[in-house]
Amino acid sequence: MSGFVEKPEPLQVPGLTHLHTGKVRDLYQNADGELIMVASDRISVYDWVLPTEIPDKGRVLTQLSLWWFDQLADLAPNHVLSTELPPGAPADWEGRTLVCTSLEMAPVECVARGYLTGSGLAEYRQSRTVCGLALPEGLVDGSELPAPIFTPATKAAVGDHDENVSYEEVARQVGPETAARLRRATLDIYARARDIARGRGILLADTKFEFGFKDGEMVLADEVLTPDSSRFWPADLWRPGQAQPSFDKQFVRDHLTSPASGWDRNGELPPPGLPQDVVDATRAKYIEAYERLTGLTWS
Numbered sequence: 180m181s182g183f184v185e186k187p188e189p190l191q192v193p194g195l196t197h198l199h200t201g202k203v204r205d206l207y208q209n210a211d212g213e214l215i216m217v218a219s220d221r222i223s224v225y226d227w228v229l230p231t232e233i234p235d236k237g238r239v240l241t242q243l244s245l246w247w248f249d250q251l252a253d254l255a256p257n258h259v260l261s262t263e264l265p266p267g268a269p270a271d272w273e274g275r276t277l278v279c280t281s282l283e284m285a286p287v288e289c290v291a292r293g294y295l296t297g298s299g300l301a302e303y304r305q306s307r308t309v310c311g312l313a314l315p316e317g318l319v320d321g322s323e324l325p326a327p328i329f330t331p332a333t334k335a336a337v338g339d340h341d342e343n344v345s346y347e348e349v350a351r352q353v354g355p356e357t358a359a360r361l362r363r364a365t366l367d368i369y370a371r372a373r374d375i376a377r378g379r380g381i382l383l384a385d386t387k388f389e390f391g392f393k394d395g396e397m398v399l400a401d402e403v404l405t406p407d408s409s410r411f412w413p414a415d416l417w418r419p420g421q422a423q424p425s426f427d428k429q430f431v432r433d434h435l436t437s438p439a440s441g442w443d444r445n446g447e448l449p450p451p452g453l454p455q456d457v458v459d460a461t462r463a464k465y466i467e468a469y470e471r472l473t474g475l476t477w478s
């Protein structure tokens with residue numbers, strides 16, 4: 180079972196058309212055809228969007244994404260047009276809203292992995308490959324890969340898992356030239372971000388980018404290098420051979436799998452709400468991730 184514990188109702192904002200409610204972001208379109216991306220404070224864990232929000236999470240992730248877009252500006256143009264609130268938008272949208280160029284999205288989740296875990300590890304254990312790429316023997320959960328790899332996935336509907344696909348499958352879908360550009364950009368951006376994060380004591384285990392096209396130009400879209408789109412691991416706690424602690428969601432995971440939550444992860448029922456101490460500790464982790472990565476103070 181997975182999905183929303185409580186599906187949020189889209190807000191009605193004059194002049195905006197609601198397009199989509201994602202697990203975490205809400206999308207609207209303005210009269211100029213621009214995309215308005217609003218990052219909520221929703222959190223998803225174990226495939227569930229929880230009924231409890233983490234205050235400021237959407238703001239922290241939006242500001243982090245903006246910071247990364249700046250760090251990457253010489254590698255990839257991005258879709259951000261402005262951070263100005265559309266007229267009539269609720270004040271709560273401040274800091275969590277991006278006005279973006281509406282792009283023709285490539286139908287591929289462009290994942291780069293520098294370390295083995297998650298769905299990559301599952302495939303590796305079956306076939307010693309990830310997305311069909313052969314890897315050396317002897318790797319374990321959390322191992323650093325000999326070199327970062329491009330492991331594309333096809334986008335799934337809410338509640339479904341994205342499906343890892345081979346590079347050849349991507350080339351079939353978007354054409355060999357576009358596939359090569361997606362792979363090149365994904366690996367270049369990953370390498371830049373990995374080095375920046377490493378300098379701050381954080382391992383960027385893997386991350387997902389989305390690209391779109393406008394007038395033939397390939398543009399970096401969606402959110403980038405946030406804890407929702409990436410696995411960040413504290414470098415000092417990295418121990419290959421076991422599940423690494425999640426930088427942001429560990430308190431939530433630990434709580435939901437403890438007897439205290441009363442929830443059965445493998446059962447039929449959705450997870451319960453979070454207690455205040457778990458909410459507070461998790462909010463502090465998002466802020467810590469922002470502050471450590473950017474070197475800025477959250478305010």
Ligand SMILES: Nc1ncnc2c1ncn2[C@@H]1O[C@H](COP(=O)(O)OP(=O)(O)OP(=O)(O)O)[C@@H](O)[C@H]1O
Binds near residue numbers: 201
């Ligand atoms: N510039 C853009 N132009 C058009 N579409 C975009 C642009 N940037 C991002 N998107 C699309 O916006 C959508 C964001 O919604 P999505 O359902 O992914 O929200 P989410 O909260 O990230 O949920 P999930 O956790 O399921 O990914 C994605 O389909 C993404 O491809």
Ligand SMILES: [Mg+2]
Binds near residue numbers: 201
């Ligand atoms: Mg998404």
